[in-house]
Amino acid sequence: MVKVEKTEQEWREELTPEEYRVLRNKGTEAPFSGEYDHVFEPGTYRCAGCGAELFDSDAKYDSGCGWPAFSAPADGDAIQEETDTTFGMTRTEVLCANCGGHLGHVFPDGPHPTGLRYCINTAALQHEKED
Numbered sequence: 001m002v003k004v005e006k007t008e009q010e011w012r013e014e015l016t017p018e019e020y021r022v023l024r025n026k027g028t029e030a031p032f033s034g035e036y037d038h039v040f041e042p043g044t045y046r047c048a049g050c051g052a053e054l055f056d057s058d059a060k061y062d063s064g065c066g067w068p069a070f071s072a073p074a075d076g077d078a079i080q081e082e083t084d085t086t087f088g089m090t091r092t093e094v095l096c097a098n099c100g101g102h103l104g105h106v107f108p109d110g111p112h113p114t115g116l117r118y119c120i121n122t123a124a125l126q127h128e129k130e131d
């Protein structure tokens with residue numbers, strides 16, 4: 001399923017410590033700390049691990065939750081969802097379908113029309129501005 005496979009050593013060398021902690025160790029950055037929380041410039045959000053296109057700025061909205069939030073992925077195939085039962089909660093984890101990197105979680109309290117809130121770590125994303 002996952003197209004980009006690298007050893008832990010390779011990921012460690014290519015990613016920043018924060019990107020590695022989030023993408024490979026399923027870490028979560030502190031709320032309101034990520035630089036993309038309040039970025040609303042047009043463009044594409046790519047995976048910080050492999051460059052795959054994950055989200056479009058059109059779907060980004062200010063959820064107030066402290067992390068970048070999107071109402072839908074750029075493409076349904078771009079992300080993978082898995083049930084996450086850590087920390088005594090049942091949540092839906094969102095992963096990059098291309099490299100398996102952890103992105104964040106999706107919650108059913110988003111805006112219309114999807115009703116979904118993709119709550120994504122800034123460290124997992126790379127914003128590419130539109131020309």
Ligand SMILES: [Zn+2]
Nearest residue numbers: 047050096099
């Ligand atoms: Zn990826």
